[in-house]
Amino acid sequence: MSRAARSLLPPLALLAIVIGAWEAYADSGATSSFVLPAPHSVAASLWDNAGFIAGNLGPTAEEIVLGIALALALGFALAVLIHFSGVLRRAVYPLAVGSQAVPVAVIAPLLVFWWGFGVLPKLAVVVLICFFPVLVTTVDGLARIERDQLKLLRTLDASRWQAFRFAELPAALPAAISGARIALAVGVIGAYIAESQTVTSGAHAGLGHEINADLTALQTPRAYAAALVLFALAIACFYALTLAERALAPWASRPGGETP
Amino acid sequence: MxxxxxxxxxxxxxxxxxxxxxxxxxxxxxxxxxxxxxxxxxxxxxxxxxxxxxxxxxxxxxxxxxxxxxxxxxxxxxxxxxxxxxxAVLMPQRDLLLPWLSAVDNAALALRIAHVPRATARSRAAALFAQLGLDGFEHSHPAELSGGMRQRVAFARTLLSGKxxxxxxxxxxxxxxxxxxxxxxxxxxxxxxxxxxxxxxxxxxxxxxxxxxxxxxxxxxxxxxxxxxxxxxxxxxxxxxxxxxxxxxxxxxxxxxxxxx
Missing domain, CATH: 3.40.50.300 (P-loop containing nucleotide triphosphate hydrolases)
Structure with missing residues (x-):
C-alpha cells in the first residue's frame, strides 16, 4: 500500500462509518428531515447549490485564511514584545486574556461602524479570537530556550538581538505554528460567529450567514451542505499549516529533531 | 571585574x-x-x-x-x-547545537555573530572540518549526527570563536x-x-x-x-x-x- 493510501484510508474509513450510521438513523424516521437531513439529501443539495455555496465560501475562506495569517503575525509580535519586556508582559498579558472573554456581539456594531458591511469586520473578529493561542504558545516557546544555550551564545559574543535571531526566533516558530493549529479550530467557528453578528451586503455574505438564513427558512439540507464545506475547509487549512511548518521549521518534524 | x-x-x-x-x-x-x-x-x-x-x-x-x-x-x-x-569561550557538556542549522553553520556561529558574511564563514568552518575529522558531514543536521560527531562540531564552534x-x-x-x-x-x-x-x-x-x-x-x-x-x-x-x-x-x-x- 502506498504511503498516501495508508494515511488516507483510516480517516476515510471512519468517515464512511459515520455517514453510514447517520444515513441509517435519518432513514429510520426517528427525526424529521428538517431537524436532521439524510446524507444523500445533503449531497444532493450540495450538488444542486454548488455555485451558491462556492460563492459564499469565498468571503468565509478569506476571513479564515487571512484571519489566521494575521493572527499568527499579531500573536507572534506580541509574544516577542512580552518576551523582551517585563513591563509589557504585565501590561499586555492580562488584557489579552480578557479580550477573549468579550462576546463578539458587543463589539460587532462598532466594527461594522468602522469598517462597513464587507469582509473587514469579520476578519477583525477572527483575528481577535485567533491571536490568543498563538500568543500563548509562542511566549512559552520563547521561554523554553535553555539558559545554557543563552550563556553559550554570550561567550560567543552574541548581542541580545543576535541571541534572539539565532536561537530564540527559530525555536519559537514551531510553537507559533502549533498555536495557529489551535487557532484554526476556534477560527472557523469565529468566522461563523462574526458573520452571524454582523450585517453584510452583497449576494454572497459567507457560509455562516448562509447557514443561519437556511436554518430559518427550513432549508436544512443546504445548511448541512454549507457546514460540510466549512468542515472540509478546516481540514484543508490544518494540512496547509502542516506544510507551512515543514517549509518554515523542517527540524521540528525531522525524526530525532528537538528544540532547545 | x-x-x-x-x-x-x-x-x-x-x-x-x-x-x-x-x-x-x-x-x-x-x-x-x-x-x-x-x-x-x-x-x-x-x-x-x-x-x-x-x-x-x-x-x-x-x-x-x-x-x-x-x-x-x-x-x-x-x-x-x-x-x-x-x-574565554565556553564549551558546555551538552553540545547545544542549534537543530535548524547544518553542522557547518553551527560551527560557524561565532563568525556569523561577528558579522562575517555567510559564505566566508562557511568556507572557514568547512576548512576546519577536514582537520577535525568531520569532512563529509558539513551539511548534516545535528539530529543526523552521533554524540561524538556533535561534540566535534561543538568543538569546531568553540575554536572558530577565535578566543x-x-x-x-x-x-x-x-x-x-x-x-x-x-x-x-x-x-x-x-x-x-x-x-x-x-x-x-x-x-x-x-x-x-x-x-x-x-x-x-x-x-x-x-x-x-x-x-x-x-x-x-x-x-x-x-x-x-x-x-x-x-x-x-x-x-x-x-x-x-x-x-x-
Missing part, C-alpha cells in the same frame, strides 16, 4: 608561547539556586594557566567547577577575589566509554594542531591525566584547590603507562582525602 579585553589575539603560534593566560586570586563565589538557597560554590581559589597550557580541574560533582568556568568566561563576576583572563582560552565543561561526560576514549585521543590531536590555553573540567581523573599538562584537584563544595599534579609524561599517553597509573592513584587519593576532610 578585571577581565582583560585583548580581542581575538590569534592563539600563540608555537605550542608554548610564554606568559600567563589566566590568573585567579582568592576567588570565592556564592550563588542562589532555583530553590532560593544560597550555595557556597567556591572558596578561596587561586590558580593560573600559562598560554597554551592544558589545565584540567577534577573534583567531585557539585564542587563548583562549572561556576569556575563561568567566572573565567566572564558570564558572572566573582564575589570575592580577582580574575584576570584573556577572552585564546577554551573552557571545556565535561565535554565528553555524556558519551559512552568507547566514544569517549576516541574523543579524548581526538581532542589531544586537535589541540596539538590548534594550540590554545585550555581549562578542562572533568570528574574523570584518567581523562584529566591523559590530556592535561597540569591537573588541579578540587575539594567538595565549597571548592578549593587541594592538590596539583604536573603531568610530564610524553604524548601520546596511554591509560596503561606506569606514569599515568601512578598519577591516577595519587589524584584519587587526594580526592578521597578531600572528601573526608
Amino acid at each position: 578585571a577581565t582583560t579585553i585583548t580581542q581575538p589575539a590569534q592563539p600563540p603560534a608555537g605550542k608554548r608561547a610564554s606568559g600567563r593566560s589566566i590568573v585567579l586570586r582568592n576567588v570565592g563565589h556564592t550563588f542562589t539556586d532555583r530553590g532560593g538557597n544560597a550555595v557556597h560554590a567556591l572558596a578561596d581559589v587561586s590558580l593560573q594557566a600559562q598560554r597554551g597550557e592544558l589545565l584540567a580541574l577534577v573534583g567531585p560533582s557539585g564542587c563548583g567547577k562549572t561556576t569556575l568556568l563561568e567566572l573565567i568566561c566572564a558570564l558572572q563576576a566573582p564575589q570575592q577575589g580577582t580574575i584576570d583572563s584573556e577572552p 585564546p582560552v577554551l573552557c571545556l565543561d565535561e565535554p565528553f561526560g555524556a558519551l559512552d566509554a568507547i566514544t569517549r576514549a576516541e574523543m579524548q585521543e581526538w581532542l589531544a590531536g586537535a589541540l596539538a594542531r590548534e594550540p590554545r590555553t585550555t581549562v578542562l573540567v572533568t570528574h574523570d581523573v584518567e581523562e584529566a591525566i591523559l590530556l592535561a599538562d597540569r591537573v588541579l584537584v578540587l575539594s567538595p563544595r565549597p571548592g578549593r584547590v587541594i592538590g596539583e599534579l604536573v603531568v610530564s609524561a610524553p604524548r601520546p599517553r596511554a591509560r596503561t603507562d606506569d606514569n599515568v597509573i601512578a598519577l591516577r592513584e595519587r589524584a584519587l587519593e587526594l580526592l578521597s582525602r578531600g572528601a573526608r576532610s
